[in-house]
Amino acid sequence: MIYSDKGLRSATELSDGRSRTINRNLADMVQTQLVEDIRHSFAADWPRRELKNSGYYEARAPEVPSMLLELLSHQSMADMKLGLDPKFQFAAARAIYKAIGRWLEGSEFTPTPLAPSKFKISKNADGIELSWTATRDSLEPKAIAIDYIVERRDGKGWTQIWTGKKTTAKLSFERGTLYELRVIATNKGGRSFPTETLCAYIAADDNAPTELVVNAFNTVRGPLWFSDSTYAGIVPGSHAIPEGIDYSYIGDVNDFRRTDEWQSDEVCGWGNCYRDLAGEGFVGNTHDYVKNYAADIIARGHSFVSANITALTIESNLDQYAHIYVIDGKEDKPVHLPALTSTPLTISGISEGTIPQACHSGKIIIEEDGQRREISYATKPNGKQLHAGSVSAFVPTRNEMVVARYKDTGLPACVRDTILNITRWGVPLEAIIR
Numbered sequence: 141m142i143y144s145d146k147g148l149r150s151a152t153e154l155s156d157g158r159s160r161t162i163n164r165n166l167a168d169m170v171q172t173q174l175v176e177d178i179r180h181s182f183a184a185d186w187p188r189r190e191l192k193n194s195g196y197y198e199a200r201a202p203e204v205p206s207m208l209l210e211l212l213s214h215q216s217m218a219d220m221k222l223g224l225d226p227k228f229q230f231a232a233a234r235a236i237y238k239a240i241g242r243w244l245e246g247s248e249f250t251p252t253p254l255a256p257s258k259f260k261i262s263k264n265a266d267g268i269e270l271s272w273t274a275t276r277d278s279l280e281p282k283a284i285a286i287d288y289i290v291e292r293r294d295g296k297g298w299t300q301i302w303t304g305k306k307t308t309a310k311l312s313f314e315r316g317t318l319y320e321l322r323v324i325a326t327n328k329g330g331r332s333f334p335t336e337t338l339c340a341y342i343a344a345d346d347n348a349p350t351e352l353v354v355n356a357f358n359t360v361r362g363p364l365w366f367s368d369s370t371y372a373g374i375v376p377g378s379h380a381i382p383e384g385i386d387y388s389y390i391g392d393v394n395d396f397r398r399t400d401e402w403q404s405d406e407v408c409g410w411g412n413c414y415r416d417l418a419g420e421g422f423v424g425n426t427h428d429y430v431k432n433y434a435a436d437i438i439a440r441g442h443s444f445v446s447a448n449i450t451a452l453t454i455e456s457n458l459d460q461y462a463h464i465y466v467i468d469g470k471e472d473k474p475v476h477l478p479a480l481t482s483t484p485l486t487i488s489g490i491s492e493g494t495i496p497q498a499c500h501s502g503k504i505i506i507e508e509d510g511q512r513r514e515i516s517y518a519t520k521p522n523g524k525q526l527h528a529g530s531v532s533a534f535v536p537t538r539n540e541m542v543v544a545r546y547k548d549t550g551l552p553a554c555v556r557d558t559i560l561n562i563t564r565w566g567v568p569l570e571a572i573i574r
Contacts, residue, residue: 141167141168141170141171141189141191141192141207141208141209141210142167142191142192142193142194142196142199142207142208142209142210143163143164143166143167143191143192143193143194143199143206143207143208144160144163144193144194144195144196144199144200145159145160145161145163145164145193146160146195146200147160147200147201147203148200148201154203154204154205155203156203158205162205163199163205163206163207164191164193165243166205166206166207166240166243167191167207168191169239169240169242169243170207170209170235170236170239170240170243171188171191171209172239173235173236173238173239173242174209174211174232174235174236174239175188176235177231177232177234177235177238177279178228178231178232178235180278180279181231181279182222182228182231196208205243209236211232214411215411217365217367217372217373217411220411221362221365222362224362224363224380225361225362225380226360226361226362226380226381226382226383226424227360227361228362229383230383234251237251238251238280241329249329250282250283250327250328250329251277251280251282251283251329252283252325252326252327252329252330252331252332253274253275253277253283253284253285253325253326253327253329253332254275254276254277254283254325254332254333255275255324255325255332255333255334255335256272256273256274256275256285256288256307256323256324256325256332256335257272257273257275257335257448257450258271258272258273258448258450258451259271259272259322259323259335259336259338259447259448259451260272260338260446260447260448260451260452261321261338261339261340261445261446261447262445262447263340263342263350263443263445264310266310266312267310267311267312267313268310268311268313268319268340268342268445269308269309269310269311270290270308270309270310270311270321270323271307271308271309271451272288272307272308272323272335272451273307273451274307274325275325283327283329284327285325285326285327285332286305286326286327286328287303287304287305287325287326287327288303288304288305288306288307288309288323288324288325288326289302289303289323289324289326289331290302290303290309290311290321290322290323291321291322291323291324291334292319292320292321293320293321293322293337294320298322313340313342315342315343315344316341316342316343316344317341317342318339318340318341318431318434318438319339319340319341320337320338320339320431321337321338321339321340322334322335322336322337322338323335335427336355336427336428336430336448337427337428337430337431338355338430338446338447338448339353339430339431339434339444339446340444340445340446341434341437341438341443341444342443343438343441343442343443345441348441348442348443349442349443349461349462349463350442350443350444350445350460350461350462351437351442351443351444351461351462351463351464351465352444352445352446352447352458352461352463352464352465353430353433353437353444353445353446353447353464353465353467354446354447354448354449354452354464354465354466354467354477355427355429355430355446355447355448355449355467356448356449356466356467356468356469356471356475356489357425357429357467357468357469357470357471357489357568357570358425358427358448358449358450358471359381359425359469359470359471359472360380360381360382360383360424360425361380361381362380363375363378363379363380364378369398370397370398370399371396371397371398372396372398372410373393373395373396373410373411374392374393376392376393377392377529377530378529378530379422379521379527379529380422380424381424381425381470382422382424382425383424383425384424384425384426384427385421385422385423385424385426385523386421386422386424387419387421387422389417389422389521390413390414390415390416390417390418390419391413391414391415391416391417391418392413392414393411393412393413394412394413394414395408395409395410395411395412395413396410397410398410400412417520417521417522420521420522420523421522421523422521422522422523423521423522423523423524423525423526423527424526425469425470425526426526429467429469429526429570430446430467432569432570433465442462442463449466449475449477449478452477452478452479453478453479454478454479455479456478456479458477458479458481458483459481459482459483461483462483462484463483463484463485463486464477464481464483464484464485464486465485465486465487466485466486466487466488467488467489467568467569467570468487468488468489468490468491468492468568469489469490469526469568469570470489470490470526470528470529470568471489471490471491472491473491474487474489474491474492475487475489475492482561483561484561484562484563485560485561485562485563486562486563486564486565487562487563487564487565488564488565488566488567488568488569488570489565489566489568490528490529490530490531490532490566490567490568491532492532492534492564492565492566493531493532493533493534493552493564493566494532494533494534494535495532495533495534495535495551495566496530496532497530497531498531498532498533498546498549498551498553498566499531499533499546499547499548499549499551499553499567500519500548500549501519501546501547501548502516502517502518502519502528503515503516503546503547503548504516504517504544504545504546504547504553504554504567505544505545505546505547506543506544506554507543507544508543514547515572515573516572516573517531517567517568517571517572517573518571518573525570525571525573526568526570526571527571528567528568528571531546531553531566531567532566532567533546533549533551533552533553533566534551534552534553534554534555534564534566535552536552536555537557539557539558539559539560540555540556540557540558541555541556541558542554542555543555543556543563544565552566553565553566553567554566
């Protein structure tokens, strides 16, 4: 942490007359909060370095309380394992926010609550019912939700349609209208980040079957890493799952030799990467994939509701639905519903199959009703949609028929169990290029 107790021309006071020694207090509070939070959640032995009183221009020039924060080094692989992890990014940013809040407000400061969890939308006779759970912040006992806001998205953006203190909300609905909804927790400190976006649609026909879309894709994480005495770095072909859309990724690493030194900004040595994707954006987990299923369900004349898998229990009565879609996305393990069901299931995700690295072309051949058609999925990070990366294939059981195959390897990309009525895809349907 860098601060300066002298301003331009060696001034010892800020423009409002306060002593510039308060810069040190600010730097100390931010550093303390950062180190404590990182030690609690990521590394118990995280070191604390000294505060540095130095005349950097950025520290001397401001006429408001200021400090410079240097956290992590791009030359350290151990640091970058954390720096590329969205969970660490959030924790570090929240620590800085909390420290500045405490510096400004002292003991009166109240951190905003964390986003609600276990979000679910169900259908009842009078409309639709939303339910969720408050998320406890283990680091901040005061970060408790007091009220909740339900927002709805339309063509103009997000609009508040409900507010209250309960963790359930009953909403009337207009038949034949798609509802895209999210929940935000609030307290004295402000608003939380929103939940994922879930959707509901009630068909005009009151007798129309109702389907369920389950979001099991909750993971955000950094890339996978490898290390030995000679080579180390990000596993080739492995990418992070960023929160939302990330613009810091510029290309894959191409230098893994530990002894390669920096020569120039073009030849950076160990850890150097391509720059072909600079500025392109990298779609990760937007927590907004339920809407992708709406058009097909609506076209069948069916109603549908949605839920996060964490909100489902053995009492959820999944058999009431005509069909269940499960979004497993880029989770590291195949998904398992918390309750058995005889309802037809469609599950997709990179971990659903048992054969990894099953395709490199991004092409799938589907054969149905004597017709053969080809579809494609995104194979590389991009700013438009989720990319699949490493997909998986299946070894069909006796009861499973092959519905689709990867074009380059011929391995089964999708199988359907004709007895249990379960269709499984080894590629996230969210990565299909439409």
